[in-house]
Amino acid sequence: xxxxxxxxxxxxxxxxxxxxxxxxxxxxxxxxxxxxxxxxxxxxxxxxxxxxxxxxxxxxxxxxxxxxxxxxxxxxxxxxxxxxxxxxxxxxxxxxxxxxxxxxxxxxxxxxxxxxxxxxxxxxxxxxxxxxxxxxxxxxxxxxxxxxxxxxxxxxxxxxxxxxxxxxxxxxxxxxxxxxxxxxxxxxxxxxxxxxxxxxxxxxxxxxxxxxxxxxxxxxxxxxxxxxxxxxxxxxxxxxxxxxxxxxxxxxxxxxxxxxxxxxxxxxxxxxxxxxxxxxxxxxxxxxxxxxxxxxxxxxxxxxxxxxxxxxxxxxxxxxxxxxxxxxxxxxxxxxxxxxxxxxxxxxxxxxxxxxxxxxxxxxxxxxxxxxxxxxxxxxxxxxxxxxxxxxxxxxxxxxxxxxxxxxxxxxxxxxxxxxxxxxxxxxxxxxxxxxxxxxxxxxxxxxxxxxxxxxxxxxxxxxxxxxxxxxxxxxxxxxxxxxxxxxxxxxxxxxxxxxxxxxxxxxxx
Numbered sequence: 001x002x003x004x005x006x007x008x009x010x011x012x013x014x015x016x017x018x019x020x021x022x023x024x025x026x027x028x029x030x031x032x033x034x035x036x037x038x039x040x041x042x043x044x045x046x047x048x049x050x051x052x053x054x055x056x057x058x059x060x061x062x063x064x065x066x067x068x069x070x071x072x073x074x075x076x077x078x079x080x081x082x083x084x085x086x087x088x089x090x091x092x093x094x095x096x097x098x099x100x101x102x103x104x105x106x107x108x109x110x111x112x113x114x115x116x117x118x119x120x121x122x123x124x125x126x127x128x129x130x131x132x133x134x135x136x137x138x139x140x141x142x143x144x145x146x147x148x149x150x151x152x153x154x155x156x157x158x159x160x161x162x163x164x165x166x167x168x169x170x171x172x173x174x175x176x177x178x179x180x181x182x183x184x185x186x187x188x189x190x191x192x193x194x195x196x197x198x199x200x201x202x203x204x205x206x207x208x209x210x211x212x213x214x215x216x217x218x219x220x221x222x223x224x225x226x227x228x229x230x231x232x233x234x235x236x237x238x239x240x241x242x243x244x245x246x247x248x249x250x251x252x253x254x255x256x257x258x259x260x261x262x263x264x265x266x267x268x269x270x271x272x273x274x275x276x277x278x279x280x281x282x283x284x285x286x287x288x289x290x291x292x293x294x295x296x297x298x299x300x301x302x303x304x305x306x307x308x309x310x311x312x313x314x315x316x317x318x319x320x321x322x323x324x325x326x327x328x329x330x331x332x333x334x335x336x337x338x339x340x341x342x343x344x345x346x347x348x349x350x351x352x353x354x355x356x357x358x359x360x361x362x363x364x365x366x367x368x369x370x371x372x373x374x375x376x377x378x379x380x381x382x383x384x385x386x387x388x389x390x391x392x393x394x395x396x397x398x399x400x401x402x403x404x405x406x407x408x409x410x411x412x413x414x415x416x417x418x419x420x421x422x423x424x425x426x427x428x429x430x431x432x433x434x435x436x437x438x439x440x441x442x443x444x445x446x447x448x449x450x451x452x453x454x455x456x457x458x459x460x461x462x463x464x465x466x467x468x469x470x471x472x473x474x475x476x477x478x479x480x481x482x483x484x485x486x487x488x489x490x491x492x493x494x495x496x497x498x499x500x501x502x503x504x505x506x507x508x509x510x
Contacts, residue, residue: 120500138314144300154375163240171204183249217250286323305378312390337405340494348486352389365472393483401494408498423499431491439484
């Protein structure tokens with residue numbers, strides 16, 4: 001029905017009929033007024049929306065403006081306006097309290113652009129800081145102090161435990177294999193008796209170090225397998241032994257390799273610096289740091305019989321903290337690689353412990369372990385194996401973690417708007433190639449190190465399964481397996497850490 005027209009009498013309501021009978025009134029005057037949109041309510045709703053998206057200070061200012069504004073017309077409208085104002089005021093107070101709480105605990109930082117990256121970086125820094133503190137405490141607790149327990153027979157029967165002096169081959173000739181002058185000290189060369197056996201080779205060595213420096217001794221070479229083939233001018237090491245009659249005897253021990261090793265070291269270092277420039281130089285410094293840590297902490301602590309697991313973990317942590325940032329710089333790429341490597345280091349320690357206990361490895365198939373069992377009673381052979389498992393795995397972990405962090409960084413530079421999940425998936429494609437290649441190369445490296453042992457096992461012609469499950473072979477298999485498994489787990493760990501923390505472009509774009 002159109003507004004302003006009178007309805008027919010038959011369609012009027014009783015109220016309209018009663019009012020229409022009164023003079024001066026019509027049914028039109030008592031029709032219920034249609035609900036119109038109030039201008040005041042529209043303004044209140046708009047202000048509510050603006051207050052929900054503005055800061056608490058602006059909310060209070062807007063609320064005061066509406067409180068002092070011109071009241072809307074109509075009898076019931078002021079009451080609605082007051083109700084809206086009280087509702088908006090409570091909403092403003094609630095939002096203000098929520099903003100203060102969220103500013104304090106930073107909950108929303110995990111889900112908002114740059115703040116999310118900053119939060120993950122803070123978590124990574126906290127993790128590294130805790131690791132550094134624990135490492136310092138662990139090194140302090142395990143620092144070697146005191147004398148190791150070494151059996152007295154070690155210095156008498158083990159060649160490396162006896163005194164050695166430098167010498168030089170000055171002459172050679174043919175002579176008897178049973179020359180009485182062999183190993184004795186003299187000032188003039190011994191004479192060969194005419195008609196005597198001359199099937200052996202005599203080497204006259206001049207002693208250049210020790211109490212007998214300037215004197216000479218005789219070395220007889222019978223040509224047996226394993227004997228050194230010497231020549232005039234060779235610089236050698238002479239083993240010094242004292243007989244029962246207090247006389248000193250000398251025998252060939254080893255070659256002097258100081259000069260050739262120094263030349264090879266210069267060649268290798270020069271090639272590294274030539275192709276890797278300053279970073280190559282820093283890597284050489286890192287190599288020196290690694291050797292210093294092993295010589296000053298790892299080996300002396302193991303010799304005292306302290307915790308092999310703790311020694312391996314803290315030695316690796318010290319090396320990583322010092323070398324990673326030195327070689328690769330102080331950046332988030334290095335930090336993420338370090339975080340992933342430290343997590344993988346813990347996994348390697350855990351897996352190595354479980355594997356050795358589960359397979360009942362003793363390590364007695366190795367001759368070196370047998371000598372440790374005889375001469376170093378405080379050193380645990382299984383603990384030494386465990387330490388070797390962890391350090392061996394660490395040798396390949398750092399390579400892979402740095403490569404994964406660099407991959408994430410390069411992908412972020414190519415696509416500044418890539419999400420962390422996209423960076424993770426892209427870097428994992430490269431990580432799978434790392435895993436597949438490093439697993440078999442890791443096995444090859446361990447095979448090369450234990451090739452003489454494998455050859456002896458093969459020559460024994462024992463059943464294949466029996467050979468494979470023997471103590472000495474199982475040790476090498478588990479060493480390779482633990483390294484491969486730790487490497488596999490380190491790739492996704494490092495990749496996800498790098499994807500959440502490395503990309504600088506995402507931080508700027510978001």
